[in-house]
Each structure stands twice: as C-alpha cells, then as structure tokens.
Amino acid sequence: MFAASTYEEIIAREKQVENLEIVVLLFVKPTSQEALDIIKEFEYIYYNSKRYCSIYAIGYSDDFGKASNSATYAKVQTILNSEWYFSHEAFVEFKEKLERRIKWEYSGEIEALVLQNNPGKKDPLNFQNYVAIDINKGLREGYIDSFQRFMESLIRSTKKDVTAKAVIDSICRERLGIKNIIASALEECNKIPKPVREIVKDRLFYRCANNMG
Numbered sequence: 001m002f003a004a005s006t007y008e009e010i011i012a013r014e015k016q017v018e019n020l021e022i023v024v025l026l027f028v029k030p031t032s033q034e035a036l037d038i039i040k041e042f043e044y045i046y047y048n049s050k051r052y053c054s055i056y057a058i059g060y061s062d063d064f065g066k067a068s069n070s071a072t073y074a075k076v077q078t079i080l081n082s083e084w085y086f087s088h089e090a091f092v093e094f095k096e097k098l099e100r101r102i103k104w105e106y107s108g109e110i111e112a113l114v115l116q117n118n119p120g121k122k123d124p125l126n127f128q129n130y131v132a133i134d135i136n137k138g139l140r141e142g143y144i145d146s147f148q149r150f151m152e153s154l155i156r157s158t159k160k161d162v163t164a165k166a167v168i169d170s171i172c173r174e175r176l177g178i179k180n181i182i183a184s185a186l187e188e189c190n191k192i193p194k195p196v197r198e199i200v201k202d203r204l205f206y207r208c209a210n211n212m213g
Helices: 007-014 033-039 042-049 064-068 088-101 135-141 147-164 166-172 178-189
Strands: 002-004 022-027 053-058 073-079 082-087 111-117 125-134 206-208
Touching (some): 002 007, 007 088, 007 125, 022 088, 042 053, 042 073, 053 088, 082 088, 125 135
Parallel strands (some): 002 053
C-alpha cells in the first residue's frame, strides 16, 4: 500500500520491481464516512499485500515537504507512522491522465483498477487486460459484502495466482490471469447465490479492458 499523488510516482516505483506482480490503483476520496472507514484499513492493507502485489492510494502523499508546499493538500490520517495528505487536484490530474491513457472513465465513487506490471519494459504498467471494480455499486447490488472482505479475498487470490506461476512467469513473462483473480475474489466474498459469470455481466460493476468504450 503506497501513497501516490502522481502517475509518475507509480511509474518510478514500478520500474524498480523485477518480478511479475499485480498492481491495484485505489480511488478513494476522503469525502464520506464510508471512505474514511476504508482509509483506516490502509495500514493493514500495506502489511497484508506488500509481499504479493502493489496497491496505490491515488491522490495521496506521505511527503510532508510536498504537502506543506501546496495549498491543495490536507492531512487525512497517520498511516505507517507518517502523516498522509490528500489533494483533490492531484486526484483529478491522475484520473484525467489515466482516462486519456486507457478506455476507462472513473465512476466518481470508490473504485479499484486492477492490472499487472511490465518488469524490465520501458512502460512498467500493462493495461492490456485490466479490470475496473466499482466498489460502491458492488456493495449496493450485493455482489460483495464489504470493502474489507473484498480486499482480503483479492489479496489472497493474487497471492495464490502469483506464487503458483512465479517460476514460469519469470521465464516466459506470461500475462497473469487478472480476470481469474477477480473472479476468485468475488467467489469468496459474494453473499448472494449467483454464479460469478452472471455477476460480471453487469459492466457498471465489473469493467474489463476489452469491453470498455
């Protein structure tokens, strides 16, 4: 779990990652009690995910110097013994840059965009088969029980997929089964008796790179 106020910060960090891994871009504006409750989970998510995937909180910074020199940053919470700040301006700039980069439009609510990295390549992020999850819609429709349960299942599924393919992926650089990871996570946290294949037909909740536009 990392604070990421700009797209360039993520690129710089991912260029240092040598192994194939899942990357999650988490869009959570601290403008509701629901969002603030999720922010309280950031430290746990950091420790729970750090060996298996990289999760970035978009629009946030833990750089006091950067935050203090900009009127757009406001302190949100102390996480990992550092003060975290949020900037609506940085959030919007990141969102708009990503919307120009891929066929994706931000839902306006809590959202997770799941993709994979590109170790050793000029562009360290691979958006070829990304999946966007509208967390709020998932909760309203009953597809997931809670954000916490979904993230726990997502990280657990990522761990199983990545570790099982580690040797092959390091040699062949095969794409990780991102859609399978999401499906596995939904199977674990879905509280209604619907097959995942029916749930994923709802594209407002579950959007893939190949069905956007």
